Amino acid sequence: MESKLLLPNRYKRIGLILLIPSLALGILVRFFDFQFSFLTLQFVKTRINSKDMHLEDTINLTDEMALTGIIVALLFIAFAREKTEDEYIAQTRLESLKWAVLINYILLLVATWLVHGFAYIDVMMYNMLTVLIIFIIRFNYVLNNSKKSFD
Amino acid sequence: MTKPFSMKNTIRVERAILNITQQDLAEKIGVSRQTINAIESNKYVPSTVLALKMARLFKKNVDELFLLEETD
Numbered sequence: 206m207e208s209k210l211l212l213p214n215r216y217k218r219i220g221l222i223l224l225i226p227s228l229a230l231g232i233l234v235r236f237f238d239f240q241f242s243f244l245t246l247q248f249v250k251t252r253i254n255s256k257d258m259h260l261e262d263t264i265n266l267t268d269e270m271a272l273t274g275i276i277v278a279l280l281f282i283a284f285a286r287e288k289t290e291d292e293y294i295a296q297t298r299l300e301s302l303k304w305a306v307l308i309n310y311i312l313l314l315v316a317t318w319l320v321h322g323f324a325y326i327d328v329m330m331y332n333m334l335t336v337l338i339i340f341i342i343r344f345n346y347v348l349n350n351s352k353k354s355f356d
Numbered sequence: 357m358t359k360p361f362s363m364k365n366t367i368r369v370e371r372a373i374l375n376i377t378q379q380d381l382a383e384k385i386g387v388s389r390q391t392i393n394a395i396e397s398n399k400y401v402p403s404t405v406l407a408l409k410m411a412r413l414f415k416k417n418v419d420e421l422f423l424l425e426e427t428d
Contacts, residue, residue, distance in 0.1 A: 289382070293391035293400050351390035351399070 211286045220281030227274025230267070240267045272333075279337040287348070297347050305340035362425035368396045370414040370421065385409040 233239035244266040287294050312335060316328040371381055378392040387406065394400035402410070411418045 287388065289386075289388035291387040291391050292403050292406065293394050294388060296400070348390050351393045351397075353393075 210284065211290065212281060212284050214286045214288055216281040217285035220278045220285065223274060223281065224278035227271055227278055231271035231275055234268045234271050240265045241270075244270065275334065276337075279334065279341065283337050283341050283344075293351075294348065298344060301340050301344035301347065304343050305336050308339050309336045363401060363422060364398060364425060365395065365422045367392070367410065367421060370410075370416065371396075374414070381410075381413070384413055 230239075246264045246266065248262040248264070309332070313328070313332055316325070316332075320328050367381075371378070376384075378389050378396070382389045382392045385406065386409075391400065391402070391406075395402050407418050407422060411421055414421065
């Protein structure tokens with residue numbers, strides 16, 4: 206069975222290699238306020254109403270880099286073809302996606318009721334990644350389980 | 357995970373007769389070893405195409421390899 210929308214098998218490894226520095230960068234940004242200074246962009250805003258006022262705005266793109274790296278890496282891992290991509294693996298893939306979406310929203314519902322205030326921003330941040338993470342874990346768990354045979 | 361249909365198969369027996377491993381069988385019909393293992397442990401019901409390929413390999417009819425359970 207032809208599975209469309211999948212990347213070649215080697216992307217699984219590329220994704221894993223990309224995930225390590227991206228995740229490290231993400232943790233540095235999130236918990237240690239780390240920034241690459243060369244990624245700071247400056248904007249000069251001019252307000253029409255108060256002509257004298259110039260507001261300088263800066264944006265640092267370190268967090269954008271980290272999140273992009275993590276999402277691309279997870280997508281590569283999740284959408285890489287298995288070495289032998291067949292009908293059972295395609296079914297497992299779909300089933301795992303179903304699981305991932307369901308568990309993701311159950312977690313989100315629970316967190317909605319348990320987490321309040323600013324901490325909820327964190328919930329939403331992690332929730333951006335949980336669908337892919339749950340999918341990858343469930344899919345690989347099932348395939349690994351079916352590898353154990355009694356030949 | 358519940359079984360989609362109540363069905364059993366004789367793949368493991370046929371494989372023993374030919375004295376080939378799950379890996380050998382998988383390679384002969386172009387699927388992964390996980391698939392053979394899932395079929396043998398009744399976790400997965402193969403497509404008609406795959407069932408026909410196995411039947412051809414074992415020189416059996418499909419309904420000799422795959423049997424509906426009495427409970428159906």
